Amino acid sequence: MSGQAPEVPRPAVRPQTDASPAGDLPLAVIGQPGVPFVEIETLRAREFIPAAKEALSSLLKEQAQGKLIRPVFNWAGRNSLFPLHWGLACCAIEFAAAFGARWDAERFGVVPRSSPRQCDLLIVNGTVTWKVAHKLIALYEQMPEPKWAIAMGNCATGGGPFRTAYSVVPGVDKLIPVDVYIAGCPPRPENMLDGILRLEQLIKERGE
Amino acid sequence: MDAKQLSDGLATRFPGKILGVDPLDGTLGRIRFDPAVATDLFRSLRDDYQFTHLTLVGATDWIDHREVFYVLWSDTDRLYLVLSANLPTDAPVIASSVPIWPSANAHEREAWDLVGVKFEGHPDLRRIFMPEGYAYHPLLRSFKIHEPEDLEVKVRSD
Amino acid sequence: MTHGLWNLRVRIEGEIIKDVEPEMGYLHRGIEKISEDRHYNEIITLMDRTCYVAGLAWEHLFIVAAEQALHVTPPERAEYIRVLSAELQRIASHLMWYSAFVQDLGLMTPFLYGMRDRDLILDLFQSYTGGRLTYEYMRVGGVRSDLPLGFTQRCRQVVDWLMDRFVEYDQLCLSSTIFHERCDGLGVLLEPEAVAYGVTGPMLRSAGSHRDLRKDRPYSVYDKLQFQVATASTADVTGRYLVRMEEMRQSVRIVRQCLDWLDDHPGPVMAEHLPRWLGAPYAPMGNESYLLKRNYPTGVGLSMMEEPHGEAGAYVVNDGGEHPYRVKFRSPVLINIWAAKRYLPGYRVADIPPIMGSVDVCVGECDR
Numbered sequence: 001m002s003g004q005a006p007e008v009p010r011p012a013v014r015p016q017t018d019a020s021p022a023g024d025l026p027l028a029v030i031g032q033p034g035v036p037f038v039e040i041e042t043l044r045a046r047e048f049i050p051a052a053k054e055a056l057s058s059l060l061k062e063q064a065q066g067k068l069i070r071p072v073f074n075w076a077g078r079n080s081l082f083p084l085h086w087g088l089a090c091c092a093i094e095f096a097a098a099f100g101a102r103w104d105a106e107r108f109g110v111v112p113r114s115s116p117r118q119c120d121l122l123i124v125n126g127t128v129t130w131k132v133a134h135k136l137i138a139l140y141e142q143m144p145e146p147k148w149a150i151a152m153g154n155c156a157t158g159g160g161p162f163r164t165a166y167s168v169v170p171g172v173d174k175l176i177p178v179d180v181y182i183a184g185c186p187p188r189p190e191n192m193l194d195g196i197l198r199l200e201q202l203i204k205e206r207g208e
Numbered sequence: 209m210d211a212k213q214l215s216d217g218l219a220t221r222f223p224g225k226i227l228g229v230d231p232l233d234g235t236l237g238r239i240r241f242d243p244a245v246a247t248d249l250f251r252s253l254r255d256d257y258q259f260t261h262l263t264l265v266g267a268t269d270w271i272d273h274r275e276v277f278y279v280l281w282s283d284t285d286r287l288y289l290v291l292s293a294n295l296p297t298d299a300p301v302i303a304s305s306v307p308i309w310p311s312a313n314a315h316e317r318e319a320w321d322l323v324g325v326k327f328e329g330h331p332d333l334r335r336i337f338m339p340e341g342y343a344y345h346p347l348l349r350s351f352k353i354h355e356p357e358d359l360e361v362k363v364r365s366d
Numbered sequence: 367m368t369h370g371l372w373n374l375r376v377r378i379e380g381e382i383i384k385d386v387e388p389e390m391g392y393l394h395r396g397i398e399k400i401s402e403d404r405h406y407n408e409i410i411t412l413m414d415r416t417c418y419v420a421g422l423a424w425e426h427l428f429i430v431a432a433e434q435a436l437h438v439t440p441p442e443r444a445e446y447i448r449v450l451s452a453e454l455q456r457i458a459s460h461l462m463w464y465s466a467f468v469q470d471l472g473l474m475t476p477f478l479y480g481m482r483d484r485d486l487i488l489d490l491f492q493s494y495t496g497g498r499l500t501y502e503y504m505r506v507g508g509v510r511s512d513l514p515l516g517f518t519q520r521c522r523q524v525v526d527w528l529m530d531r532f533v534e535y536d537q538l539c540l541s542s543t544i545f546h547e548r549c550d551g552l553g554v555l556l557e558p559e560a561v562a563y564g565v566t567g568p569m570l571r572s573a574g575s576h577r578d579l580r581k582d583r584p585y586s587v588y589d590k591l592q593f594q595v596a597t598a599s600t601a602d603v604t605g606r607y608l609v610r611m612e613e614m615r616q617s618v619r620i621v622r623q624c625l626d627w628l629d630d631h632p633g634p635v636m637a638e639h640l641p642r643w644l645g646a647p648y649a650p651m652g653n654e655s656y657l658l659k660r661n662y663p664t665g666v667g668l669s670m671m672e673e674p675h676g677e678a679g680a681y682v683v684n685d686g687g688e689h690p691y692r693v694k695f696r697s698p699v700l701i702n703i704w705a706a707k708r709y710l711p712g713y714r715v716a717d718i719p720p721i722m723g724s725v726d727v728c729v730g731e732c733d734r
Contacts (some may be wrong), residue, residue: 311564
């Protein structure tokens with residue numbers, strides 16, 4: 001290659017990196033003329049609600065065609081996973097440590113919420129006993145779709161050191177579908193963050 | 209107070225009901241008693257010997273009999289005392305110590321739940337750890353730990 | 367509740383609590399049953415998970431009972447390392463309690479500070495046990511390995527830093543009007559009632575009692591160490607806060623004395639002449655008939671210790687085999703929660719988080 005590369009006019013739409021299931025439709029539609037996202041940012045608060053309604057209705061129209069909303073949803077959802085703030089056992093202490101000052105899991109958009117209605121991620125951080133199994137299932141079913149589950153630690157994965165005990169569920173995947181398993185007894189906070197990042201990757205690949 | 213003094217005092221108060229005293233490191237000793245005098249013995253220990261604190265109630269399954277043990281603490285002497293009583297396997301019943309030491313409540317529920325020892329006069333003798341309606345007392349020696357693989361088969365067959 | 371997996375049924379009239387019924391067992395993992403099927407040194411693995419905020423303290427508890435049942439005496443250096451570990455663990459556990467408790471009150475900054483400083487202690491543990499939360503460090507007859515080079519120096523730096531931070535914690539909480547309004551005079555449990563209901567640990571000492579097994583019945587090498595028992599007289603939530611803060615300072619005092627002793631007294635950390643089935647790494651060769659002897663004398667071991675949550679106990683029955691016949695643990699948390707029947711009625715529903723937060727609940731040891 002010699003000389004300078006010819007100056008290519010910068011496209012209005014950024015080159016697509018996140019492949020959407022629709023294939024040809026780029027994710028970065030924000031900023032395209034005709035899509036009202038950019039205008040919303042410059043609107044004053046009083047005008048925001050009608051504008052948002054309009055934007056939403058247009059989005060829903062495109063959604064009806066199966067074009068737009070899923071990639072946006074996917075991008076927004078995987079970068080703001082809200083786990084349920086539910087401590088089961090030892091792993092819950094490392095779960096808490098991950099939200100402490102040293103690891104600061106909130107920089108990945110992971111914010112624990114106390115109500116299952118506000119969550120899309122269930123991190124099963126500890127041993128699940130048969131006595132609590134139906135409560136775990138109830139909590140999982142209360143979470144709105146799309147939802148994800150991480151089995152954190154050996155106990156949630158397969159019973160761990162308590163596998164032979166009479167009261168312990170040998171693996172939480174007997175109860176709910178699990179997307180990511182994290183090994184460790186307990187996993188270090190880095191491992192937990194790694195598991196969350198892998199879940200983000202998984203959501204992106206599935207494109208839901 | 210030493211073990212001899214205590215056992216002599218108790219033996220005169222409950223003739224024939226104190227079956228022996230074993231030495232146990234770090235405590236005053238381990239007194240074996242007849243479960244028939246349980247309530248009176250507990251009251252006497254609390255009121256006359258200042259064992260104000262009940263630390264632990266537990267039970268062991270010795271297959272041919274079950275043993276209930278109590279660990280008491282005396283604030284004045286700063287000593288532990290272990291009591292133990294043997295109960296027959298077919299009728300493991302002993303008087304509850306809740307009227308004397310309220311702290312026995314949770315311990316006795318636990319002993320009932322896990323070892324199946326009944327405490328007469330307990331205000332609320334229900335299971336504490338296992339769910340209500342669970343059929344077994346898991347700390348009995350006859351209760352074998354099953355391999356989880358067996359369990360999975362059971363779940364699938366349902 | 368953010369303190370683990372337990373349930374509190376409350377009967378109320380208006381805003382006033384009339385009766386409560388704690389429900390446990392959601393984390394019952396059958397540790398006592400599994401222990402009957404395990405080697406003594408394999409049970410240590412379970413001990414870390416029994417109380418996951420104070421693993422080394424529970425390892426110490428079980429190991430002392432097992433040594434008593436098996437008639438093994440550890441060397442003195444191992445005892446000092448155990449006490450050092452237990453006291454560092456007490457600070458870490460109280461810092462965990464502090465972080466969770468202030469979150470119950472709605473404060474976020476102290477949570478970040480508490481977790482930050484707790485991580486420093488976990489780093490120390492990691493340097494000599496390899497684990498952050500589950501250590502598997504103590505053994506029947508001693509500890510697994512000696513402290514690494516330069517450990518005492520690092521440990522001194524950490525406890526010096528912590529002593530400054532304790533002042534900061536007090537400034538954050540005690541100078542706050544909101545803290546006092548939410549904590550003062552709540553959950554009062556006076557000493558005679560606390561004794562009757564079996565409450566131990568900081569909850570009992572906040573009622574003015576001086577009961578501390580480290581003083582009353584010195585185990586390990588506590589009789590050679592200088593420290594004071596932290597007490598308060600208010601018997602309420604603020605009193606429990608003050609007791610735990612003072613206990614951390616006293617623990618730092620004990621840690622410093624242990625470090626001084628450990629600097630001056632090198633030596634073995636495992637008892638000699640242990641049978642090989644106890645997993646002694648340096649079992650002497652040549653005396654094979656003794657090493658292969660499996661029938662140890664039968665015995666009963668009872669150890670009671672002042673664990674961060676209160677008075678914990680282990681009752682180990684050894685019938686001459688490799689596995690204990692029966693292991694029974696006394697959990698202070700089970701009884702401290704149980705006494706909620708006494709100290710919760712009469713307060714308002716909104717007072718439940720600070721009161722139950724001040725109990726320092728660790729469900730793993732409560733349910734076992």
